[in-house]
Amino acid sequence: MVRILLRFSEDIVELPITAQIILKLKVPIAIVAAHVNSKGGEVLADVPDAMLDKVVKAYRAKGVVVSFPKLIEVDSEKCFSCGSCVALCPVEAITLDEDNTVVFNKEKCVGSTCGACVEACPARAITSVKQNNSIILNNLRAKKGKDK
Ligand code: SF4
Ligand code: SF4
Numbered sequence: 080m081v082r083i084l085l086r087f088s089e090d091i092v093e094l095p096i097t098a099q100i101i102l103k104l105k106v107p108i109a110i111v112a113a114h115v116n117s118k119g120g121e122v123l124a125d126v127p128d129a130m131l132d133k134v135v136k137a138y139r140a141k142g143v144v145v146s147f148p149k150l151i152e153v154d155s156e157k158c159f160s161c162g163s164c165v166a167l168c169p170v171e172a173i174t175l176d177e178d179n180t181v182v183f184n185k186e187k188c189v190g191s192t193c194g195a196c197v198e199a200c201p202a203r204a205i206t207s208v209k210q211n212n213s214i215i216l217n218n219l220r221a222k223k224g225k226d227k
Pocket of ligand 2: 162201
């Protein structure tokens with residue numbers, strides 16, 4: 080699965096765009112997090128790798144801005160297990176194990192839509208990083224070139 084960030088403007092936020100794309104392409108799109116109101120919003124979603132091109136194209140055709148979110152990287156050398164980040168994480172992507180060691184579950188992280196732990200870490204052990212999707216981006220660029 081590839082994580083994508085969808086930005087809906089005020090004029091399209093109430094349209095059932097995701098449902099339409101799921102039905103049309105017969106693709107499972109998993110909503111990981113959403114911050115949406117009548118003024119627009121952001122939705123973080125997981126899309127199967129093989130369908131990424133088609134899904135991105137379908138969203139963009141409907142006026143949705145699609146980007147690839149930043150996720151986090153943790154420097155375990157710098158982390159001194161203070162635990163400050165654990166309680167701040169809204170999706171329980173950071174937990175403590177039995178030894179009180181801080182454990183990061185990056186699959187759960189909602190990336191650039193949050194960033195709470197990045198700001199909070201006194202050791203600057205957590206950084207936002209771009210999802211490693213250079214291959215995907217290259218595929219999209221190549222396809223865009225062919226479509227011209
Ligand atoms: S960026 Fe947010 S969601 Fe991700 S691990 Fe940090 S606090 Fe949790
Ligand atoms: S806030 Fe930083 S130093 Fe503290 S547990 Fe989290 S990553 Fe480690």
